[in-house]
Amino acid sequence: MTIVSIDYKLSPEVTFPSPILECEQVIKKIYEEEYEILGIDKEKISIIGDSAGGNLTAVICQRLLKQVINVTDFLSPSYQYYDKMYKGTGLLNPKLFARMILIYLGIDAGPKNVQLVIKNKHIANEIKNNKEYQILTNHELLPKSFLENYIEPDNYESDWKLSQQFLPYAMNPDLNPLFGKDLHGLPEAMIITSGIDILRDEGVLYGKRLESFKVPVQWFHYERAFHGILNMPKSKQRRRIMDDISSFLKNKL
Template sequence: MYYSLLATSGQIYKEFVGEFIAQLLYSSEADANIEGGETKKQQQQTFIENILIRLSNLGETFNFLIFWITNNNNKNNIMINNYYFYLILIFFILIFLFFLHRPLPHFIADRWKIQIIEFLMRISNEYLGDLVELFSGPIMRNKFTRFFSSLPFYFFPVRAPNWCLINVGYIAGIKCRFYIPKGEFKRNNALIVFIHGGGWCMGRPRFYDGALLLLIKQLGLTIISIDYSLSPEVKFPVALLECEQVIEEIYNKKFEDLGIDKNKIALMGDSAGGCQCAVLCQRVLRMNRKEMIKCQILIYPVIHMLDFQSPSYQLYYRIYPRTGLLNPKMLARWYLFYLGIEPTQKNINLMIKNQHLSPKLLNEAKLSSILDPEKLPKEFLLEEKENEFLKFNRKNPSIIKWKTTKNGFNGIKEAKIEKENTEREKLSNQIEEYLRNPDICPILANNLKDHCPTMILTAGIDVLRDEGIQYAKRLNEDEVKVELKHYEDAYHGIFNMYCSKKREEIINDISNYLKNNLINN
């Protein structure tokens, strides 16, 4: 049985697996022309041919080993043959894993941990997720991704320490998770209301136990994390209004029961939760109730859905493409779920080319001003002569049409628009009203004077990097007190990473900010 299995495996490996891996890792999306010399497509094809030749040689070696084993099969060497079988099996598993490996930036924090986690996330969220979507649709894919991404937090939960009470309750009918320090560990009566991330479609408050407990230990305050309803089961603005109801209930009624000072309430959120925080602070400002929120902390926040081609997205395509970290397609899918628009592959592909923007919206001066890359730090603007990626003439040139370099900004109006593309027009018509809404794109708010003090944290290895910096600039324009912290070696999701020195640094910075702007102010 072993030998027939080996023979079959060798043939499959030689004729199918090698070609499959090559196509998977070096797909046609990288086809491009480089100025002068051999085309990029020809280079890729040559590289693939070399891979297939080497895999074919491995297949021949595999068949030779099978021949050797089968011709030395007797009762005295059965154990040896079994040993070789497992050795060969392990060898080819390692070869297969080698070809699935995707290098991450060499300077990334928590390198070995995130390399393993990225691999598992890519297998589950991308490869298996694509299969689930193919057979069962995008909603089932989202449920599958939720399930798989939650497994580590259920198998390896953070134990509640004896100095902090963690329980679940309801405020304004909305489920919340309470973190209340006990006795001498409660050193002040301030409160943090935390709104978790996950693209409005994933995540639960308990996934943040580790980070929030570290913060409580340093500050000695109470934290309430809102377990808001997720998309696509609900759509905008349900989750936003739930968070708003919780904050209003705490400020108006529950502060006495919780033993907190209602004038010392801070909002904090990461990713999509950071977007909710930014929007809520603007909403209380518009309601003339700015006293409800003392300050806010936005951790690599989502700020708008207007530009999938900014320098941080270009950096993704250049140095860590097709990895399991936060990527453009993942974001586009969650955006569409949140807005109640069908997340078909066609709609997702239109969004990552910025073709969800209508011609009218593209030509607005306000949008050009907001997205002007000259407002970003100069080190984020890629030198064209040093960036081979910017020289590519891709099959989908609109991905790179907003060419952002130190030599200048080509302008939004130059983005490619397929005027006769009815699907593009349909999507842009569906989404335009949302893109103009500051409750979805808080960077579009008109008047932010008297806005509460804000801390914004951004990560260098994150497609959302530029949005946080753009929002800090926008707040500065209205003279809002802003503290911007950028962590070049951090990645999106680091706030959930266990035993991370970089996360400890981030939490220390948040703690110092809250001491100065919430507790002692």
């Protein structure tokens, strides 16, 4: 099996949407021109990503279909659980993720804006009141076990300046693929979530979104795994995840 790893440019050297365009260009180049040189069957290509790469994978699949890091909810059950149990430790915590998103979008990522983001004050009132936004981010779509000890946040007031800066991106599917308009025809997806991960709920919600368009989804949840576990070569959980990925690819390719 041929594996191509794309070493795309990172923020702050580049900002949104540069990594998307760079990865998309490489994938199209392979599919249209380089597949023979690489010994690849162009009809059997899988795109895989972890963390930010997972977001890029979902976004690029939607863009390639049309060819024309949920960054909106920092008070979801998985964020609350992570904050209560792990107090900002780990490879990805709410403050770090908020800072990464702001840098990616070219918005001031100072402490003040980071604090506003983790309180969801970067979301404008017109977005919060948008019916589509409310439906797609509804926590009731999550497994009941994920909602244990979840506390519904108080109705928060948006920070006008930051929410206006964030407004063009809030429901942009190139940033948050959950808001893709027409997902019919996307390939079958393998979605992996970890119990110790602030992004757990986003993976589940995206899987539900795909299923609403009849896209086949296989969801694998590893309750004892944590964000970034694929970088831990001696982890038993990592070996289990890699075995499941391998089995999925063998069955599909």
